[in-house]
Amino acid sequence: MASDTKIKTYHFLPNKYGLELLLDIGRIETLNHFVLDDTLHQLSFYEILFIEEGAGTFTLDENKVLITPRTIIFTSPGQVRRWEIKEKVKGYILFxxxxxxxxxxSDELFLYRFQYFHQYTSPPEMNISETSFEKCRELLYGIEQEFGHLQNDSSHLIRSLLYQLLVILNRYYAGIYHVQRDTYVHPDFYRFRSLLEKQFMKDRSVEAYSKILNISAGFLNKICRQYSGQSAQQMIHYKLISEIKKQLHQNKSAKEISYELGFSDPSNFNRFFKNITGNTPQQYRKNI
Structure with missing residues (x-):
């Protein structure tokens, strides 16, 4: 992994094994240069942590996750993280x-089909049974073994194992949190989720997104309620609140955040935050 300044951003190193591979796996306790301290940092890629042993907390944006055995943590690109370890952490890391x-x-929305990535209303982690965890570990071991003996067709086998793992994890996650499983979900809902990640800084209205998607605002609200339980405007607001909380964790002032996110003045920013969370940004910062 390579890093930038400010909040450190770690980027994927595709040529680590001599040929370009866009996936890697390792043991948390032995992987060189893996950040396991309390510095704020973020990744530009996807990561799944499989905790076998350890204690402490892992903060992801505004979410504080307890580190316990058989906990699986999902992180998406750009989320700000911090470890606070009380007992040595052991397990697998897949990124x-x-x-x-x-x-x-050939599907740019593929990763939005899994409920645990790009998530800002449901938890970024789950704790599963020993049997279920062992099923995941078998697939992880298969990927690890293939990395030990790379061949020209290894990327295909690794990709198939990863796909199995992602689908199984999606089933576990949907069962625990009672969210929509990917049987059939209207593609415009995934397109909206993808757009929201890219456009939320400048587009805050349902009409703006429905225009880009070339569908009516009413239809966009209908599919959002059907597949997420929230209106399109609620999803926009929750995404914005998630970003504000992330920036409050970075000790930015409310005034600085309000102008960065395009609010007309800090009072409107404070009112928006309090209407949705019940606290002012200052109260939220004090609580954390």
Whole structure:
């Protein structure tokens, strides 16, 4: 991994094994240069952590996750993280670039089909049974073994194992949190989720997104309620609140955040935050 200044951003190193691979796997306790301290940092790629042993907390944006055995943590690109470890953490770490799957499936929305990525209303983690955890570990071991003996067709086998793992994890996650499983979901809902990640800084209205998607605002609200339980405007607001909380964790002032996110003045920013969370930004910062 390579890093930038400010909040450190770690980027994927695709040529680590001599040929370009957009996925890697390792043991948390032995992986060189893996950040396991309390410095704020973020990744430009996807990561899944499989905790076997350890204690402490892992903060992801505004979410504080307890580190316990059989906990699985999902992180999406750009989320701000921090470890606070009380007992040594052991387990697997799996990380990959979106193109490892996107290019193969010719579907730029592929990773939005899994409920645990790009998530800002449901938890970014789950704790599963020993039997379920062992099923994941078998697939992880298969990926690890293939990395130990790379061949020209290894990327295909690794991709198939990763796909199995992502689908199984999606089933577990949907069962625990009672969210929509990917049987059939209207593609415009995924397109909206993808657009929201890219456009939320400048587009705040349902009409703006419905225009880009070339569908009516009413239809966009209908599919959002059907597949997320929230209106399109609520999803926009929750995404914005998630970003504000992330920036409050970075000790930015409310005034600085309000102008950065395009609010007309800090009082409107404070009112928006309090209407949705019940606290002012200052109260929220004090609580954390």
């Amino acid at each position: 990959f670039e979106k193109d490892f799957l996107h290019l193969f499936f």
